[in-house]
């Protein structure tokens with residue numbers, strides 16, 4: 001079976017949320033609904049769209065772009081694996097950084113953002129508040145300036161497919177409330193399901209509470225677990241491309257010594273790191289919770 005995301009070669013892969021397509025995708029060898037290659041406790045991997053078998057497997061060759069396809073789902077839910085078509089000629093790159101169970105990794109990323117002015121999106125979990133809260137004085141001004149954005153990644157980082165709707169809502173709203181209190185910003189409408197795990201119940205429940213942009217990724221450092229600097233940079237060279245949503249983690253210190261090298265790759269390729277708001281032309285809603 002051809003994976004839908006491979007067959008369509010889409011950068012913004014809409015329509016997976018239909019039951020039939022979701023089941024088709026689940027049959028892919030490295031399906032986006034499978035274990036998250038970038039998450040704690042998961043195995044190795046690369047792309048949420050199919051690892052080495054996906055469109056990124058050939059390195060830097062341009063990938064086909066098709067315009068977004070409207071999807072008739074409640075709450076306008078869409079899944080995002082990469083940027084819209086216009087993000088490629090604009091050479092935009094969305095760097096996203098999840099979790100944060102390593103204090104000095106969170107501090108290192110915050111300092112990197114402050115020092116370089118690089119735009120990026122963090123996906124912190126409230127369970128790691130002890131790592132994130134000390135960085136609030138650094139991050140709040142960057143958030144207010146639009147350089148840094150926060151998206152929702154749940155409070156305790158569970159597999160949302162194993163929770164009832166009430167539990168899904170609780171995870172998202174508890175994390176939203178913690179982020180609003182700590183950083184003075186809302187995460188709506190963007191959320192990334194832990195491990196990339198979601199089903200129709202997850203995305204519809206999330207959509208009900210204002211999270212209708214399900215952010216996956218099409219490039220990853222695969223650094224949710226401890227990896228070598230050489231491997232991380234190989235992933236960087238492979239995946240840092242125009243139009244990509246790149247997944248990284250503030251979980252292990254390997255990346256801390258590589259920020260300048262990563263920046264060199266971005267500059268050599270004339271890429272412009274952007275937040276999700278910048279990539280998808282959205283704005284932060286007022287804090288309501």
Ligand SMILES: [Zn+2]
Nearest residue numbers: 039098099194
């Ligand atoms: Zn995570």
